[in-house]
Amino acid sequence: MAMAYQLVVIVHVALTMVWFGAGLGLPRRLRAGIARGRSEATAAAEDAMRGSRTAILAALATIATGIALVLIGGGFALVSPRIHLGLALTALALLLELVTRSILRKAERSIASEDDRASALPRVRRAAMTQGMTHLLIVIVLGLMVWRLA
Numbered sequence: 001m002a003m004a005y006q007l008v009v010i011v012h013v014a015l016t017m018v019w020f021g022a023g024l025g026l027p028r029r030l031r032a033g034i035a036r037g038r039s040e041a042t043a044a045a046e047d048a049m050r051g052s053r054t055a056i057l058a059a060l061a062t063i064a065t066g067i068a069l070v071l072i073g074g075g076f077a078l079v080s081p082r083i084h085l086g087l088a089l090t091a092l093a094l095l096l097e098l099v100t101r102s103i104l105r106k107a108e109r110s111i112a113s114e115d116d117r118a119s120a121l122p123r124v125r126r127a128a129m130t131q132g133m134t135h136l137l138i139v140i141v142l143g144l145m146v147w148r149l150a
Contacts, residue, residue, distance in 0.1 A: 012065035022055035027128035045108040086144040093137035103127040
């Protein structure tokens with residue numbers, strides 16, 4: 001049982017790293033693509049959508065392995081309240097990830113449209129903001145998982 005727990009911990013941490021890393025730099029690449037022209041912007045938008053999809057799948061798998069860890073450890077009644085808080089904040093981070101994807105999808109449509117390319121940049125900025133909030137929540141959850149507060 002201890003070996004299974006340790007294996008799930010490793011997978012859980014690896015998935016969290018994928019989640020965190022998948023969104024890094026996406027808004028920056030989109031802004032650079034928009035500045036370079038339509039073909040670069042279109043390629044950057046496709047890359048952003050792939051990165052967003054990877055982040056969402058990794059987030060779902062992170063939540064699933066986190067719940068598996070709780071269940072292997074004896075259930076929700078036996079874990080610390082900080083784990084409960086961590087799960088709630090992780091669910092909020094997943095929601096923000098979904099909002100980011102929605103914003104990126106609208107930016108992708110703006111980039112593809114000849115008439116509406118000017119509206120892509122504010123959407124990319126909004127996506128960067130929600131991505132930053134997601135990353136902040138992930139770091140807070142990491143703190144809850146690692147450090148014991150008395």
